[in-house]
Amino acid sequence: MSVREDVYETTVGLEIHVELATKSKMFCACEVSFAGEPNTRTCPVCLGLPGTLPVPNEKAVEYTMKIGLALECRIAERSLFHRKNYFYPDMPKNYQISQYDLPLCEQGHVEISGDFGTTTVGITRVHLEEDTGKSVHLGGTGRIADSDYSLEDFNRAGTPLVEIVSEPDINSAEEARVFVSELRALLESLGVSDVRMEEGSMRVDANVSVRRRGEKEYGAKVEVKNMNSIRSVGRALEYEERRQREALDAGETLVQETRHFDEKTGTTSSLRTKEFAFDYRYFPEPDLVPLEPDESWVERIRGSLPELPTARRERFASEYGLGDADIAVLTASTKTADWFEAAAAAYGGDAKKVVNWIIADLYGLLNEAGLELYEARFTPVQLAQLITMIDEGKISGKQAKLVLAGMFESGDDPEKVASDKGLQQVSDEGAISAAVDEVIAENADAADKVRSGQMNTLGFLVGQVMKKTRGRANPGMVNELLREKLSS
Amino acid sequence: MSLDRAAVDHVARLARLDLSEEERDRMQKELTSILGHAEKIQELDLDGVPATSHALPLSNVFRPDEARPSLPQEEALANAPEAEDGRFRVPRIIEDA
Amino acid sequence: MATADLAWASATELAAALERGDVSSVEIAQALSKRADEVDPKINAYLERTDERALDAARAADERRSAGEARSPYDGVPVAYKDIFVTRGVTTTCGSKILERFVPPYDATVVARCEEAGLPMLGKLNMDEFAMGSSTENSAFGPTRNPWDLDAVPGGSSGGSVALVAAGGAPWAWGTDTGGSIRQPAALCGLVGMKPTYGLVSRYGMIAFASSLDQAGPITRTVTDAAALLNLAAGGDDMDSTCLKDPVPDYLEGIDRGIDGMRIGVVKEFQGEGSQPGVRARVDEALTRLEKLGATLEEVSLPSFEHGISAYYLIAPAECSSNLARYDGVRYGHRAVADDIVAMTSRTREEGFGAEVKRRIMLGTYALSAGYYEAYYGKAQKVRTLIVRDLERAYENVDLIVSPTSPTTAFKIGERTDDPLAMYLSDVYTVPVNLAGNTAISVPCGLADDGLPVGLQIIAKSLDERTMFRAAYAFEQDLGFDERPAL
Numbered sequence A: 001m002s003v004r005e006d007v008y009e010t011t012v013g014l015e016i017h018v019e020l021a022t023k024s025k026m027f028c029a030c031e032v033s034f035a036g037e038p039n040t041r042t043c044p045v046c047l048g049l050p051g052t053l054p055v056p057n058e059k060a061v062e063y064t065m066k067i068g069l070a071l072e073c074r075i076a077e078r079s080l081f082h083r084k085n086y087f088y089p090d091m092p093k094n095y096q097i098s099q100y101d102l103p104l105c106e107q108g109h110v111e112i113s114g115d116f117g118t119t120t121v122g123i124t125r126v127h128l129e130e131d132t133g134k135s136v137h138l139g140g141t142g143r144i145a146d147s148d149y150s151l152e153d154f155n156r157a158g159t160p161l162v163e164i165v166s167e168p169d170i171n172s173a174e175e176a177r178v179f180v181s182e183l184r185a186l187l188e189s190l191g192v193s194d195v196r197m198e199e200g201s202m203r204v205d206a207n208v209s210v211r212r213r214g215e216k217e218y219g220a221k222v223e224v225k226n227m228n229s230i231r232s233v234g235r236a237l238e239y240e241e242r243r244q245r246e247a248l249d250a251g252e253t254l255v256q257e258t259r260h261f262d263e264k265t266g267t268t269s270s271l272r273t274k275e276f277a278f279d280y281r282y283f284p285e286p287d288l289v290p291l292e293p294d295e296s297w298v299e300r301i302r303g304s305l306p307e308l309p310t311a312r313r314e315r316f317a318s319e320y321g322l323g324d325a326d327i328a329v330l331t332a333s334t335k336t337a338d339w340f341e342a343a344a345a346a347y348g349g350d351a352k353k354v355v356n357w358i359i360a361d362l363y364g365l366l367n368e369a370g371l372e373l374y375e376a377r378f379t380p381v382q383l384a385q386l387i388t389m390i391d392e393g394k395i396s397g398k399q400a401k402l403v404l405a406g407m408f409e410s411g412d413d414p415e416k417v418a419s420d421k422g423l424q425q426v427s428d429e430g431a432i433s434a435a436v437d438e439v440i441a442e443n444a445d446a447a448d449k450v451r452s453g454q455m456n457t458l459g460f461l462v463g464q465v466m467k468k469t470r471g472r473a474n475p476g477m478v479n480e481l482l483r484e485k486l487s488s
Numbered sequence B: 001m002s003l004d005r006a007a008v009d010h011v012a013r014l015a016r017l018d019l020s021e022e023e024r025d026r027m028q029k030e031l032t033s034i035l036g037h038a039e040k041i042q043e044l045d046l047d048g049v050p051a052t053s054h055a056l057p058l059s060n061v062f063r064p065d066e067a068r069p070s071l072p073q074e075e076a077l078a079n080a081p082e083a084e085d086g087r088f089r090v091p092r093i094i095e096d097a
Numbered sequence C: 001m002a003t004a005d006l007a008w009a010s011a012t013e014l015a016a017a018l019e020r021g022d023v024s025s026v027e028i029a030q031a032l033s034k035r036a037d038e039v040d041p042k043i044n045a046y047l048e049r050t051d052e053r054a055l056d057a058a059r060a061a062d063e064r065r066s067a068g069e070a071r072s073p074y075d076g077v078p079v080a081y082k083d084i085f086v087t088r089g090v091t092t093t094c095g096s097k098i099l100e101r102f103v104p105p106y107d108a109t110v111v112a113r114c115e116e117a118g119l120p121m122l123g124k125l126n127m128d129e130f131a132m133g134s135s136t137e138n139s140a141f142g143p144t145r146n147p148w149d150l151d152a153v154p155g156g157s158s159g160g161s162v163a164l165v166a167a168g169g170a171p172w173a174w175g176t177d178t179g180g181s182i183r184q185p186a187a188l189c190g191l192v193g194m195k196p197t198y199g200l201v202s203r204y205g206m207i208a209f210a211s212s213l214d215q216a217g218p219i220t221r222t223v224t225d226a227a228a229l230l231n232l233a234a235g236g237d238d239m240d241s242t243c244l245k246d247p248v249p250d251y252l253e254g255i256d257r258g259i260d261g262m263r264i265g266v267v268k269e270f271q272g273e274g275s276q277p278g279v280r281a282r283v284d285e286a287l288t289r290l291e292k293l294g295a296t297l298e299e300v301s302l303p304s305f306e307h308g309i310s311a312y313y314l315i316a317p318a319e320c321s322s323n324l325a326r327y328d329g330v331r332y333g334h335r336a337v338a339d340d341i342v343a344m345t346s347r348t349r350e351e352g353f354g355a356e357v358k359r360r361i362m363l364g365t366y367a368l369s370a371g372y373y374e375a376y377y378g379k380a381q382k383v384r385t386l387i388v389r390d391l392e393r394a395y396e397n398v399d400l401i402v403s404p405t406s407p408t409t410a411f412k413i414g415e416r417t418d419d420p421l422a423m424y425l426s427d428v429y430t431v432p433v434n435l436a437g438n439t440a441i442s443v444p445c446g447l448a449d450d451g452l453p454v455g456l457q458i459i460a461k462s463l464d465e466r467t468m469f470r471a472a473y474a475f476e477q478d479l480g481f482d483e484r485p486a487l
Ligand SMILES: [Mg+2]
Pocket: A017, A098, A129, A163
């Protein structure tokens, strides 16, 4: 939906939490890992035992700066950790060490483009904090609302968590969806997180409000939670956008609230209205000292940044001459782009051929199997070998498709697949000329017609030879040999 | 500066203290007198004076990103008032109110 | 050495006797255990005695010494800890019902370092709940009494530590000082009590009250022992981001060099009224004595100090309200019965915390809450800056600053419990030092006319412990205070 020329205007701001892929936790030396029995990755510090103190993980600070720099943020000369105080049983200290008025990174931006055109989304801040533990709710339906009791596992407690807050520069569900996938690609390329929304290593909350065009005040801010995939970000916000517009149409007034997105129904439902304002009593964390990244440190981090998705797209256009559609597919993720470039390099020839094989043929198989390009059972090099076989006339284009399917099944080299399937093209002159001689002998009058210049009969003879060789002869050679032998 | 009863109730809720009525009454008197003493600093002109949250000449203190062994589960749970399936058991979780 | 002598010998004397082979560590541990049997029922200094563990450690220490493998000069000299230091496998309550059965899985850094140095642990000592108090009447396990007057408080919050050392139950003990909790009780019990520069001794494993003010320090009968015990624990710790990494000097080195030519500041604002006449008299004599020893006295003005108490009683409660949020009945400690999490946590804390702790949590929560932060916590942090500046200005002209440690001698049990503010005001001389992160020591300076000990506070700039020890030592030697409580 999101009709552009309507009377309403949608405003979306996103708050994204990303778990960093460090070896150890943010403030203690426990291993960061999703595996393992409950409460086997805890220590006095991340259990919040009396007397314990936090000591920050340097790598986590560097990862945060990396993210900030990739988002064109300003890195603060002086940044503080604050305590965010509220009680929750999955939070060992009953305060979260987070950042408040002096975040590590501020004032960045990301450019996104799609059907809506190209627009720039401001990044308000990127800050570092610690994750909570996990609760399991038991009794009732197993949902928190009607559970009898809960169980707490603190393995995740203290995992480094980066919070990225966008400006309310997003004006549609689609823009939000693209922004999130853009951000995920960026974070993936930095290698700072495994950004799996399904596993919760990347969590997206949205603030959505709708107002009449031209109004100065934003509409009531509705926070939407529980969007567990990029697709559900689009679905949830589309629903919410529609819901608010319809409410306004019906003359209702919207209230500030938090709503929960239901994956199954594709709808949002109210979780809590904000009469109870939280009072987090932020104050500077007295157990920690200020972060003061000096220029040389920041520059060292900047120097360590890999090629970012935007730059890579530009290069794909200039270096391989690819169109936007192909680029979009091939840069969907860093691993995908890496796979393509590996194949292109191994092939050496015109990269467009590689692109065509990947997009026209391979993606069909991948989509059926629900796999990503980099999850294919064969390697980029094997794809390059396949294309080379066609160039060398060892197989026809038609046969190559069958070989590709075989490779996709087995992961075997194209040569092996081709010969297993008996698809090797016969290019050995002796064999073919024997067949040609037989066909000429068996079809004397057709041969005479050709000799007398009726070249349209040549095709018939070629067909006969192909039949004799059960389609395995190299058509080009057959053609040449016939012409040769029948030229009087 | 006098603290009204509503403020005492609000703060008690924030602090998760199920204070008795008598305690709330006493709290209201005592906090009012203590805060009254603190009124002196309200009169000070502190514009442009930086805050000191730490009398410590330190910045950028970090630990290297190295994992060390954690506590065994039974030690992690040793002091738990109630545990189940290797986890800490707590009563039904409800919203603060 | 006779048992009585062992009970009253300083740690340094005991170390020398061990080195000479005049006594064994086991004999010392046994003597102190016997002494505790006699005095502890009267003073209630111990929350938990670990005699068995001490004896085993003493035995091991004796073997090391005879094998010529002593871990330190003090290997085998026992020590006791305020129950705010967590001890692996030994119940640690912090004087609170909420931690009544808490058995930590780890050792505080101070404890670990003393164990490395071979000091057997005698036990855990009584204190005001979570170190909040100036009398040790706020312990959930009954008040500790002052060996000099069993009807009087020993001061606080490290009351158990001072009472035990003052009663000859241990040569030395560890305490903690957030607003005077080492110096004030040391003064009230005729002992040496020292608060190191903030960041000099690791806070890891020291249960937090007010993180930006808390420091661990020695409580001893002699200045030499204070320097010696500090030597064993001071220095950087990877587990504490706020612990200074710089190499630490030997605090005993040059301690006897005297104070000839030293410039000592006398605080203008602390003159005259404000402290009990008997205290004033002893402190004035002390000033004369310091002059006689070659120091020059200069008046220094610390105008912001009058706001120290106000700032302190906003900052400390604010930090404690957050530090104590973890006591929620989920992972350890007391849990109340209730059928939802909010009720469970609220009742657990209501039942588990004592009146003073609740008062400070409420005060601190209020000071940090929306709409009041700037007026209270924010302003207090700025006042803190003024106090730091006052001291920096003073140190331009003087090396040290002296004052009474406490405006009064030990007061009677129950005397001030109904008036929290009056209790708070007794920290007037000690609190600013914590706010500025400086170091200070309280040394005995005789008995007041009421027959109770008076303490002289000597304040030095951050990390200038050695100058401070020199002055304290010179004063101690010249005064020769050798009174003991008749217990
Ligand atoms: Mg956050």
